[in-house]
Amino acid sequence: MAHDEPSKSAPQTKLVIRNIGLLLSGDLANPILDANTVVAVGDRIGAVGKEKDVDTSRATVTIDAKGTTLAPGLIDSHVHPVCGDWTPRQNQLGWIDSCLHGGVTTMISAGEVHTPGRPKDIVGLKAMAIFAQRAFHAFRPGGVKIYAGAPVLEHGMVEDDFKELAAAGVKILGEVGLGSVKDGKTAHQMVSWARKYGIQSTIHTGGPSIPGSSLIDKDLVLETDADVIGHVNGGHTALPDDQITTLCERSTRALEIVHNGNERAGLLALRTAMELKQLDRVILGTDSPAGSGVQPLGIVRMISLLSSLGGIPAEVAICLATGNTAKMRKLDCGLITPGREASFVLMDKAQHSAGKNLLDSIQKGDLPGIGMVIIDGAISVQRSRNTPPPTAVPEVAK
Numbered sequence: 421m422a423h424d425e426p427s428k429s430a431p432q433t434k435l436v437i438r439n440i441g442l443l444l445s446g447d448l449a450n451p452i453l454d455a456n457t458v459v460a461v462g463d464r465i466g467a468v469g470k471e472k473d474v475d476t477s478r479a480t481v482t483i484d485a486k487g488t489t490l491a492p493g494l495i496d497s498h499v500h501p502v503c504g505d506w507t508p509r510q511n512q513l514g515w516i517d518s519c520l521h522g523g524v525t526t527m528i529s530a531g532e533v534h535t536p537g538r539p540k541d542i543v544g545l546k547a548m549a550i551f552a553q554r555a556f557h558a559f560r561p562g563g564v565k566i567y568a569g570a571p572v573l574e575h576g577m578v579e580d581d582f583k584e585l586a587a588a589g590v591k592i593l594g595e596v597g598l599g600s601v602k603d604g605k606t607a608h609q610m611v612s613w614a615r616k617y618g619i620q621s622t623i624h625t626g627g628p629s630i631p632g633s634s635l636i637d638k639d640l641v642l643e644t645d646a647d648v649i650g651h652v653n654g655g656h657t658a659l660p661d662d663q664i665t666t667l668c669e670r671s672t673r674a675l676e677i678v679h680n681g682n683e684r685a686g687l688l689a690l691r692t693a694m695e696l697k698q699l700d701r702v703i704l705g706t707d708s709p710a711g712s713g714v715q716p717l718g719i720v721r722m723i724s725l726l727s728s729l730g731g732i733p734a735e736v737a738i739c740l741a742t743g744n745t746a747k748m749r750k751l752d753c754g755l756i757t758p759g760r761e762a763s764f765v766l767m768d769k770a771q772h773s774a775g776k777n778l779l780d781s782i783q784k785g786d787l788p789g790i791g792m793v794i795i796d797g798a799i800s801v802q803r804s805r806n807t808p809p810p811t812a813v814p815e816v817a818k
Contacts, residue, residue, distance in 0.1 A: 435460040435762065435797045436479040437814075438471050441487035442778065444735050446742035446755045448700055451735040453756065458490060460762035463796035468756055481799070482817040485766055488791055488810065489778045492742040492754045493525025493763035494719045498622075498650060498678055498705025501527070501552070501568050502535050505561045509534050509709035518716040519706075520562040521806040523765040525795050526753055528745075529556075529568035530622055530650060531594020534709070540599070542581060545571045550588045557589075563795035567592060567749075572599035575606070579613045586617035595650050597624035597636045604643030611646050620749070621646040622676070625667070627657030629710070638663040642670060648703070648748065651678040655707045658685035668692040674748045677740075678707040679718035683725060690730045699736070703745040716806045720787050728785035735779060762797040765790060770808035 436459050443453040457474050459467040467474040476482075496519065502508055505516045516527070532538070532552050539545055553569025560566070571585065572594035593614055596607050611621045623646035624636045638659060641649055649667055652675045658664065664685055668675060675693055677686040693702050704726075706718035715721065719741050727737040746754025753761035767788040768778055775781025778788055789810025793801040803813055 432462050433480045433797055434478060435481045435483070435794070436476045437483045437485055437490060437764070438476065439487060440485040440490045442489040443468070443756065444489060444491040444738050445757070446492040446739055446746070448736065448739045448743065451733075451739055458756065458764070460797040463762055465756065465758050465760050465762050467758060483792070483814050484817055485814045486812045488766050488768040488812050488814055490756070490764050490766050491738050492756055493765055493793065493795060494523040494741045495526045495528070495745040495749070495751065495754055496524050496706050496719055497528050497648070497676055497703045497745050497749065498530045498707045499527045499566075500531060500534050500707075500709060501529055501556065501566055502532055503555075504559060507534065507709040507714065508536055509711070510713055512709065512714055515709060515714040515716070516561040516564050516566065518714065518806060519718075520564050520793060521790065521801055521804040522717040522720055523767070523790050523793060524719055525564060525763040525765070525793065526751065527564060527566045528705070528749055529566065529570040529592065529594070530705075530707070531570045531572050531598055532568060533572060533594060533598050540574055542574065542576050545574055546581060546585055549585060549590050553589050563798065563800040565795075570594040572596075573601035573607060573610050574599045575601055577610060582610070582613040582617050582619060586619055591619055593619055593621040595622050595624040596644055596646055597640075598633055602634050602636075602640075604640045607640070607644040611644055615647070620648070622648040622650040624655065625649055625652050626654035626659050629655050638666050641667055645671075646673065648674040648676050650676050651681045651705070651707050652689045653677050653681035653683070653686035655681050656712070658682035661685070661688055664689055665692050668696060668698075673701070674703050675701045676703050676705055677722065677726070678705045679715050679722050680707040680710045680712050687726070687730050690726055690732070694732070700744060700747075702740050703748050704741040717787060720807070724782050724785055724787055727783050733779065734782035737782070762794065764794045766792040766814045768810035768812045771811050
């Protein structure tokens with residue numbers, strides 16, 4: 421999945437972020453980097469290292485991080501967009517921009533299923549998916565990248581439909597089980613067709629989310645074999661514990677834990693993945709907008725929940741919402757390394773947190789204070805309007 425590169429004729433910008441107190445890579449294998457400076461050229465990371473070792477000359481923008489923490493921009497693996505920055509689920513405007521203030525720079529659609537009058541015939545569902553893919557490719561509130569155009573499976577779809585969708589630029593399916601296809605044999609066949617043409621799939625897991633949806637149990641999930649086990653902790657209603665552990669043990673697919681699910685079940689899935697030494701399979705989403713509303717701080721809340729109650733270091737929890745998701749979703753962001761997308765969140769422990777520093781405050785259950793969000797090498801947000809105020813705030817050099 422990739423958004424278009426900026427015009428080659430546009431003047432090249434050079435962003436230098438210096439005086440970084442802690443640099444989190446997003447990579448489970450090496451979550452903390454021994455570096456204090458990041459250089460971005462255009463929309464790509466050009467260098468990461470000690471300030472004395474990297475070329476910071478001729479910067480068009482210099483940011484003094486003031487000793488705060490830099491991490492990759494957060495990724496929400498599970499959203500349900502509809503039209504622009506509006507959701508009919510709670511009739512709310514500006515929800516994507518609000519999530520940007522929670523550090524989210526990338527969103528993945530699990531289906532535009534809340535669209536009023538959503539077409540369910542084959543021609544209509546393909547047209548809607550292609551429209552959504554095009555519209556959200558061009559429309560980026562605050563710079564947030566929304567990978568949308570995710571059709572749900574309906575009876576009557578044939579292989580050529582997936583070939584046509586892929587040729588039109590559709591790269592993801594909406595949650596299997598939210599359409600009329602609810603049997604494992606048919607779902608497996610359609611997921612296989614989608615995979616053949618490079619379209620990634622996600623399956624609904626657990627009890628019905630809204631009237632008209634259905635239970636998707638472990639047997640259906642395993643038979644379908646979608647690429648992502650969507651909200652393995654339910655959305656909202658979770659499967660029984662033994663079914664969740666079976667999914668972790670018998671499937672090799674991504675395990676998505678969401679904010680709008682069962683928190684205890686999410687912790688169970690996390691612990692099981694840790695016991696299996698398969699933490700690289702765990703990715704995070706919000707599953708919003710939903711009946712419980714829009715959660716602008718949903719991803720940072722999940723990081724805090726899994727770290728404080730799940731027993732994983734905060735820097736590891738952040739990897740679940742960045743590098744893990746980027747690798748699983750085949751995105752060019754989520755990792756602080758040269759050549760990757762230059763999207764970052766700068767944060768610090770919240771003012772008056774009991775934590776000694778940012779990581780300790782998260783491990784104690786507090787939310788971080790976000791001081792700046794950068795997308796594609798450009799500042800999108802300075803101090804967040806939604807998080808608690810950070811102890812220190814980055815500054816743009818004069």
